[in-house]
Amino acid sequence: MAPNRLLPGEAIGAPAALGPAAHLPALLLGGALLAGRLRSRLAPALPLAGIVLALAATGLAAARLMEGQPPAARASLGAGFWLFLASAGLLALEQARAAGLRPAWAGLAALLAGVALWRWGLLDALSLAVEYRARQEAVQAALWRHLALSAAALGLALAVALPLGWWGFRSARAEAAIGAALSFVQVVPSLALFGLLIPLLSLLLGAVPALRAAGLQAIGPAPALIAVAAYLALPLWRALLGGLGAADPAAVEAARAMGMTERRITAEIRLPLGLPVFAGGLRVAAVQAIGLVALGGLIGAGGLGALVFEGMAQFAADLILLGALPIILLALLADAALRGLETRLAEGGR
Amino acid sequence: MIAFEGVSVVFGGVRALEGVTLSVGRGALCVLVGPSGSGKSTLLRLVNRLVTPSAGVVRVRGEDVAALDPARLRRSIGYAIQSVGLFPHRTVAQNIATVPRLLGWPRARIAARVEELMALLRLDPALAGRLPAALSGGQAQRVGLARALAADPDILLMDEPFGAVDPIIRRGLRAELQRIHRETGKTILLVTHDPGEALELATHLVVLREGRLVAEGAPLALTEPPVHPFLRALLGDGELGLRRLDLLPVGTAAAGAPPPGAPSIAASASLRAALSLMVETRSAALAVLSEEGAPLGAVTLQAILERRA
Ligand SMILES: Nc1ncnc2c1ncn2[C@@H]1O[C@H](COP(=O)(O)OP(=O)(O)O)[C@@H](O)[C@H]1O
Ligand SMILES: [Mg+2]
Numbered sequence: 245m246a247p248n249r250l251l252p253g254e255a256i257g258a259p260a261a262l263g264p265a266a267h268l269p270a271l272l273l274g275g276a277l278l279a280g281r282l283r284s285r286l287a288p289a290l291p292l293a294g295i296v297l298a299l300a301a302t303g304l305a306a307a308r309l310m311e312g313q314p315p316a317a318r319a320s321l322g323a324g325f326w327l328f329l330a331s332a333g334l335l336a337l338e339q340a341r342a343a344g345l346r347p348a349w350a351g352l353a354a355l356l357a358g359v360a361l362w363r364w365g366l367l368d369a370l371s372l373a374v375e376y377r378a379r380q381e382a383v384q385a386a387l388w389r390h391l392a393l394s395a396a397a398l399g400l401a402l403a404v405a406l407p408l409g410w411w412g413f414r415s416a417r418a419e420a421a422i423g424a425a426l427s428f429v430q431v432v433p434s435l436a437l438f439g440l441l442i443p444l445l446s447l448l449l450g451a452v453p454a455l456r457a458a459g460l461q462a463i464g465p466a467p468a469l470i471a472v473a474a475y476l477a478l479p480l481w482r483a484l485l486g487g488l489g490a491a492d493p494a495a496v497e498a499a500r501a502m503g504m505t506e507r508r509i510t511a512e513i514r515l516p517l518g519l520p521v522f523a524g525g526l527r528v529a530a531v532q533a534i535g536l537v538a539l540g541g542l543i544g545a546g547g548l549g550a551l552v553f554e555g556m557a558q559f560a561a562d563l564i565l566l567g568a569l570p571i572i573l574l575a576l577l578a579d580a581a582l583r584g585l586e587t588r589l590a591e592g593g594r
Numbered sequence: 595m596i597a598f599e600g601v602s603v604v605f606g607g608v609r610a611l612e613g614v615t616l617s618v619g620r621g622a623l624c625v626l627v628g629p630s631g632s633g634k635s636t637l638l639r640l641v642n643r644l645v646t647p648s649a650g651v652v653r654v655r656g657e658d659v660a661a662l663d664p665a666r667l668r669r670s671i672g673y674a675i676q677s678v679g680l681f682p683h684r685t686v687a688q689n690i691a692t693v694p695r696l697l698g699w700p701r702a703r704i705a706a707r708v709e710e711l712m713a714l715l716r717l718d719p720a721l722a723g724r725l726p727a728a729l730s731g732g733q734a735q736r737v738g739l740a741r742a743l744a745a746d747p748d749i750l751l752m753d754e755p756f757g758a759v760d761p762i763i764r765r766g767l768r769a770e771l772q773r774i775h776r777e778t779g780k781t782i783l784l785v786t787h788d789p790g791e792a793l794e795l796a797t798h799l800v801v802l803r804e805g806r807l808v809a810e811g812a813p814l815a816l817t818e819p820p821v822h823p824f825l826r827a828l829l830g831d832g833e834l835g836l837r838r839l840d841l842l843p844v845g846t847a848a849a850g851a852p853p854p855g856a857p858s859i860a861a862s863a864s865l866r867a868a869l870s871l872m873v874e875t876r877s878a879a880l881a882v883l884s885e886e887g888a889p890l891g892a893v894t895l896q897a898i899l900e901r902r903a
Contacts, residue, residue, distance in 0.1 A: 498679030501644060502692050502741070503669035516683050 287343055288350050291336040296357045298328060300366050307369035318371035320562060348580040355573070375562040383551065387570055390547035393540060394533040394574075397469050401476035401529060408477070409484025419485065426478040434475065434536060438543050441467035468540030475536055476529040483525020487518025520590040527582035534575045538567075548574075595620040595749065595781045596641055601650035603636050603805075610636040612805045613650070618798060623775050623782045625792045627828060628802035634785040637802070638751050641783065642671045654749065669693050672742035672750040672780075676757035678734050680726040686712075686737050687722040693745040711740040715770065732763035739767075743774070752784040756791075768795065789829045793817070793837055801825050814841055839866040839901075844882055844893050847901050852881035852892035859883070861890050865901065868893050 306319035333354065340350035367373050376383060408426075412419035429437070446462035449455055460466050491514050499509045541549025548567045555563030596618040603611040611633045618624045626634040639645040640652045643664045652659045659667060680689050687708045694704045712719055715736040726734060735755060742750060755771075756764045768791060775782055786792050792799060793813045801809040801816075801824065809822045816825060817838040829837055845861035847868075852858075858881040859868050868880055872895060882890040 492679065492682065494675065494677035494679030495681050496679075497644075498673070498675065498738075498741075499681070499692075501642060501668055501673040501675075503665045503667075503696055504692075505665050508696075513681060 288336045288339040288345065291332040291339065292350065292354055292357065295329060295332045295336070295354055296361065298325070298332075299358065299361055303361065303367040303370055306371075310369045318374060318562070319369060320371040348584070351576060351580065371562050372565055375560075375566055379551075379563075379566070383566055383570075386546065386548045386551050386567070387574075390534070390537055390549070390571070390574070393465060393469065393472075393537045393545060393547050394530070397472035397537060398476060398526075398530060398533050400469060400473035401480050401533075404473065405477050405480035405484055409481050409488065412481065412485050413488040422481065426481055429474045430478055434471065434539055435542070437471045437474065438467060438539060441471050442543065445470075463544050465540070465545045468537065468543060468545035472533060472536040472540065476533055479525050479528045479532065483522050483528075484518075486525070487521035488514050489518075490514075490521050491517040520586055523582060523586040523589050527579060527586060530578045530582055531575050534571060534578060538571050541567075595622070595655060596783065597651075597653040598637070598640065599651045599653070601637075601640060601647045601652060603633070603640070603645055604648045609805050611640075611647075614802075614805075614807050616800060616807060616810060618781060618783065620781055621779045622798045623772075623784065623795055624798040624800060625796035626783065626785045626800045626802060627787070627789065627792045628808075629828070630787065631804075632802040633805040634802055635753050636805075638753055638783055638785055641749070641751055642668045642673060644668075665696075669696055669745065670747055670749070672745075672747040674738050674742040674750070674752045674755045676754040678738040680729075680734060680737060680741075682726055685723050685725060686717075686729070689726065689737055690740045690744055692741055693747075697745055699745075707744060708740075711743060714743075714774070715740045732759045732767070735759055735763075735767060736770075739771075748780055750780050750782045752782065754785050754787065756786075764791075771795065790837065790840070793829070793841060801828065814838070817841070836866050836869075839869060839898065840864050842901060844868050844880075845890065847893050847897045848882040848891040849897065850892050850894075852879055852889075856881045856892065859893070860885070865893075865898050869895075869898055 302321060302325060309319050310317060336350045336354065337347045340347045361367055362373070368377075408422050412422045432440075442462050445460070445467050449460060449462055488510070495517075496509060496513055499513050500506075504512065537545070537547050538549030538552065541547055541551070541553045544550075548571050551567030552564050552571075553567075555561070555565075555567060598614050598616045601611060601614045602609070614633075614637065616637075626637060628634050636645055640647060641654060641659070643659050643662075646660075654662075654667070654671070681692075687705075690708045690711055691704045694707060699707070708722065709719070712722065717733065717736055717740065721729065721733065721737075726737070729737065739755065742752070752771075756767050759767065771782075771784075772795065774780070784795065786795075796813050799809075799811065799813045799816055800807065801822070803824055808824050809816055816822075817829075817834065821829075821834060826834055842865045843861065844859055844863050844865060844867070847865060848861065856877055856879050857871060857875045859871055861882050861884055871880060872878060878895040879892050880894075882893055884890050
């Protein structure tokens with residue numbers, strides 16, 4: 245509870261805000277622990293229900309507290325709430341795993357429940373929602389920009405890693421050299437790389453004015469894209485190399501002895517047998533891209549990272565969360581989707 | 595059909611073959627034997643250009659292979675290896691169809707050929723749609739053999755093709771190979787490390803040692819005393835006499851009339867089986883019977899001892 249979005253507020257304990265209902269989520273959590281012992285398939289539903297209930301209850305409590313307060317006042321969620329959310333979430337995932345369900349389903353269920361509460365307006369009085377309403381358009385634009393930047397960086401890294409992967413596969417010396425170069429990039433701290441690219445790019449632009457005419461700038465998305473792609477190149481390259489080498493050598497030898505050309509062996513034997521390995525590398529790279537693009541916010545690339553840094557500059561915790569929560573969600577979603585693809589490919593190859 | 599003229603192969607610093615000159619006639623079943631690392635696989639792989647000679651010429655059907663397009667040459671030669679190397683993402687039928695597909699056969703012809711080959715190798719038609727992971731070791735070897743035979747090549751290269759299966763299935767596959775060889779008259783080059791298998795299958799036996807050709811010829815001629823000491827050691831010192839008797843059918847040693855009450859043996863059985871029966875029944879003479887059971891004479895212990903090629 246705070247008079248406005250910047251001043252520190254006074255803490256209000258859960259029982260005071262919620263009344264006896266405050267104990268319900270905790271009870272559900274305890275019940276969930278018990279149910280977990282029983283290995284019921286319904287076990288993950290209890291902590292999930294706890295999360296939904298806690299969200300709804302705090303949302304309603306915040307609405308009651310805010311009645312009659314000036315519009316600048318804010319009701320934010322305390323550390324205890326986040327702690328509860330994290331532990332209940334972990335419990336749900338763990339129980340979903342133990343019950344033989346895909347953990348991604350538990351995550352999806354929680355997400356859908358959260359969205360439903362939001363839609364019904366139950367959370368409207370919480371400071372995060374207030375902050376969101378104030379900046380709705382900026383947040384949505386940042387989200388799309390973040391996605392576009394991540395996809396572009398991934399595409400750029402793929403464009404580099406594909407030929408390098410083939411080259412490294414064909415020649416052991418090239419493999420050693422490329423591996424050393426790409427690993428070196430990983431050692432450079434990411435902020436240093438972002439910083440380094442700005443003067444390098446301005447030098448380049450000074451030397452080749454045609455690039456500036458083409459819309460390239462030394463600050464903003466260009467250095468961010470290049471730096472992120474440089475980091476993604478290593479996992480992608482490794483996965484390509486591993487995938488190309490994944491086929492049973494006897495099968496490759498047989499293909500060659502049957503009279504398949506090298507191109508055909510790659511297209512018909514190496515690539516299909518290497519797809520699960522490629523998909524694994526793509527997943528790692530996609531999750532890294534979403535995380536690394538956030539840092540691009542520091543050098544004016546935009547995206548959700550820019551919101552986080554703006555929030556940090558203003559000491560506005562809600563703004564930080566407004567940037568950080570979607571980043572985490574995006575990374576989790578990308579991970580779950582590509583993991584599904586990976587498993588499907590691996591099963592198809594059996 | 596296949597000729598090696600003064601062929602040497604060097605891998606890095608390793609001499610795998612040195613000055614090998616050898617000619618394999620059309621329709622021969624040529625078996626390569628020798629200790630591990632003696633260059634058997636290398637000799638085989640020269641034929642379809644998986645290995646390039648550092649010196650000398652390899653001719654296939656009279657043509658220097660160095661002058662031929664490798665992919666086309668390989669499509670005209672069947673190749674089966676111990677590790678089989680079936681494509682794990684393709685069905686049994688697709689695996690068998692590999693070379694016909696590369697040759698651009700029409701789909702209906704490929705389907706008919708796959709069916710024919712599965713019958714030839716006694717593979718259950720229900721396996722056609724399965725992936726290789728669902729096959730037993732013996733079935734996988736048969737599919738590998740069917741794949742090698744698919745485009746009806748006149749030359750077949752086989753590198754320990756029965757290595758990974760148990761002895762009973764191995765015997766079955768061996769008989770299958772002999773039947774295919776008899777029925778189709780293909781020229782077959784086969785590597786094995788089993789001396790019994792080598793003597794049983796070969797019409798032409800080639801002995802290699804440290805990349806050099808030590809001896810070659812028909813198994814009977816090669817086991818005629820005096821036997822090359824290296825071949826003797828390779829075939830198993832204590833078994834040479836018995837292995838030789840294995841190669842000779844009883845019918846070739848039958849003469850005179852058997853004593854009354856002598857145990858009988860088929861004319862197509864080997865002299866080794868005859869000797870075993872003599873030891874078992876403590877009789878120095880056996881009655882030889884034809885396939886139909888007609889008496890053909892007697893085989894005696896003395897006749898076995900005196901038998902020459
Ligand atoms: N591709 C290769 N690279 C290097 N050395 C090889 C290669 N193939 C075979 N060799 C060497 O050549 C020799 C003969 O090998 P190989 O023909 O496979 O023998 P075998 O089939 O009789 O066991 C061995 O010393 C082996 O190590
Ligand atoms: Mg070998």
